[in-house]
Amino acid sequence: MSSMNDGRIALQGLDTTHGAILYLEEISVVFDGFRALNKLSLDISVGELRCIIGPNGAGKTTMMDVITGKTRPTSGTAFFGQTMDLSRMSEHEIAHAGIGRKFQRPTVFEQHTVFENLELAMKMDKRVRPTLFARLSSEQRGKIDEILKLIRLNGSEQRLAGLLSHGQKQWLEIGMLLMQEPQLILLDEPVAGMSDAETARTAELLNELRGKHSIMVVEHDMGFVAEIAQQGVVTVLHEGSVLAQGRMDEVQADDRVIEVYLGR
Incomplete structure (x- = not known):
């Protein structure tokens, strides 16, 4: 599945009716003798919101790098849906297949308006000529309006992105991800600095x-995690593998998690 055509064929066959949308099995990543991931295994269900927590150096960022193709695993397998082997796909192919990632620092086009940022991010033909002569359809405008309301920026669509608050920039970038219609969204510390x-x-x-997209959230703010985890699964990483997994209350009461991360 190394070509773009292969990626498209696999996407058509992606089973999103049940089961895991992301499946990592015994993923290891070794950098110059340092084991950043150590036989890491986990899966994310379709429509699930999964919170990932753990101390610095636990392997959270490396895991996201593997999922998005930025880092190749030393060993192990990573599948998106039932058929896509992420280890055989480029970053571009993975993004095209439906995995979107937001880094901790917001990266928006600050000299463009909020509306223009969402328009630029829209899933469409990005070749020069179609972009230059494109006119938004009513359906496309409706999509932007829907996202503006969702990210709490309706009424600010003509404001320059550079003038937004830090939190608003974070929301705008989430909105830009949503314009790409991803099936899986990876969010790296989305509330840092808010x-x-x-x-x-x-x-x-x-x-x-929740339920409309599969979402993986890496976060240190335990109050925020408690708000979004609800009765879902929280995964704790430590030294490159899963230390504990369960509901928020179960994880918080786990002596191993208390010792290496939460403290007493």
Whole structure:
């Protein structure tokens, strides 16, 4: 599955009616003798919102790098859906297949308006000529309006992105990801640097997305994790593998998690 055509064929056969949309089995990543991931195994169900926590150096970022093709695993397998072997796909092919990633620092086009940022991110033909002469259809405008409401930026669509608050920039970038119509969204510390009010609104946003997209959230803010985890699964990474997994209350009561991460 090394070509773009192969990626498209696999996407058509992606089974999203049940089971896991992401499946990692015994993934190891070794950098110059350092084992960043150590036989890591986990799976994410279709429509699930999964929270990933753990101390610095636990392997959270490396795991996301493997999923998006930025880092190749030393060993193990990573599948998206039933058929796509992520280890055989490029970063571009993986993004095209339906995996979107948001890094901790927001990266928006600051000299463009909120509306223009969403328009530029829209899933469409990005070749020069179609882009230059494109006119948005009513359906496309409706999609942007829908995302604007969802990310709490309706009424700010003509504002320059560079003038937004830190939290609003984070929401805009999430909106830009949603314009790509991803099936799996990876969010790296989405509330870092946010005010309490912005953090609460981000929790509301992710809870609204639950079930419509499969979402993996890497986060250190335990209050925020509690808001979005609800009765879902929280996975704790430590030294490159899964230390514990379960509901938030179960994880918080686990002596191993308390010792290496939460403290007493």
